Amino acid sequence: MSTAGGPRPSKNERRDAAREKAREQRLRQQRRERRNRIGLQVGIGVVVLAIVAIVAVVLVNSIRPPGPGPKNMADDGIVITKGLTAERTDALAAGAKPTQRPAPSGKVAIRTYEDFGCPICGQFEKTNAAYIQTLLQQGNATLQIYPVAILDNNFAGSQYSTRAANAAAAVANYSPDRFYAFHSLLFANQPAEGTTGLTDDQLIGYAKQAKVTNLSAISDAIKNHRFFSWVDASTKRFVGADFPDTNVHSAADIQKLLNQPTAGVGTPMVFVDGKYYTGSVANADQFKSFVLSSGAAFTPTPSASPSASASASSSPSPSPTKK
Structure with a gap:
């Protein structure tokens, strides 16, 4: 078929x-x-x-490989004196342990450990900057500022706290007498937590506004993150809660002074003649009384207006350390 x-x-x-x-x-x-x-x-x-x-x-x-710290901050803090000028020191050698410089005699020695991203630090600055600046200008006090970086996690991965501390270190290194002005501008223009913070270019802009010398070198140090390793090392020393020549040498000391069994290191940490200030950051009278009780002999005069006022929210206790 x-x-x-x-x-x-x-x-x-x-x-x-x-x-x-x-x-x-x-x-x-x-x-x-x-x-x-x-x-x-x-x-x-x-x-x-x-x-x-x-x-x-x-x-x-x-x-990062260890590098030397900034000049004028050999003990991790820069000392501001009469005329808002800075004391000079050599740079802390790479890997070296800082030694706290002696407190001046006959003056109130104020020490502040600050994170430029910390809103409570901003509130302390807003409340007390005028009074502290008056004490400095009249030669009745010194102010030692220690920039630390514990709040990087609060700024959308931008490392703002570290970058701001690095920028402050750059100014301390290259233009120390303009450090106080730069410090005041950063708090006056403090970014909100949850944002990416100020950019490196904005930090450079505020350095310029502070009328720093050696702006080119400062700009390079900010952009190249020159002092990042020092910021990391100094922040670790801060978190260790052992503050030379003060009444705080451990977290247990902080807990006892604050009467809070779970308290730890946070910003701001403020000392007056070695004593930890535990009062309100938003009450100027409390801080003034604490300073006057320090025992230093001087005649207080009315406060002058600060060179720059901070913009931050009020908070009753220091910002806790963020790891």
Whole structure:
């Protein structure tokens, strides 16, 4: 029997055709699987490379080789004196342990440990800057400022606290007599937590507004994060809660003075003649009374207006350390 299309294939021919068709289908499936494997391998490779790049950036930024600290901050803080000028010191050598300089005689010695991203530090500055500045200008006090960075996690991954402390270190190193003005501007223009904070270019802009000398060198240090390793080291010393020549040498001392069993190191930490100030950051009279009780002999005069006022929210207790 024949069909319209020609002779009917034999049983063997039909079997061979089916085998060939199955073979072609297997080959097509194998090719698809091979392409999928290659695509998956390429995708994994891209992801791995991206992860490696991210890790490399993190390592470069977080595991920096130790470097010398800024000049004029050999004990981690810069001392501001009469005329709002700064005392000079050599730079702290890489890996060296700072030694606290002696407090001046016949003057109130105020020490503040501050994070430029800390709103409570901003409130303390807003409340007390005028009074402290008056004491400085009249030669009745010195102010030692220690920039630390404990609130990086509060600024959307921008490392704002560290970058601001690095910028302050750059000003201390290259233009120390303009440090106080720069410090005041950073608090007067303090960014809100949850934002990315001020950019490096904005920090440079405030350095310029503070009328620093050596702006080019300061700009390079800000952009290149020159003092990041020092900021990290000095912040670790701060978190250790051992403050030389004060009544605080451990977290237990802070808990006892605050009468809070879970208290720890936070910003601001303010000392007057070595005694930890535990009063309100928003009550100027409390801080003035604390200063007057220090025992230093001087005649207080009315406060002058601060060179720059801070803008920050009030809070009853220091910002806790963020690790």
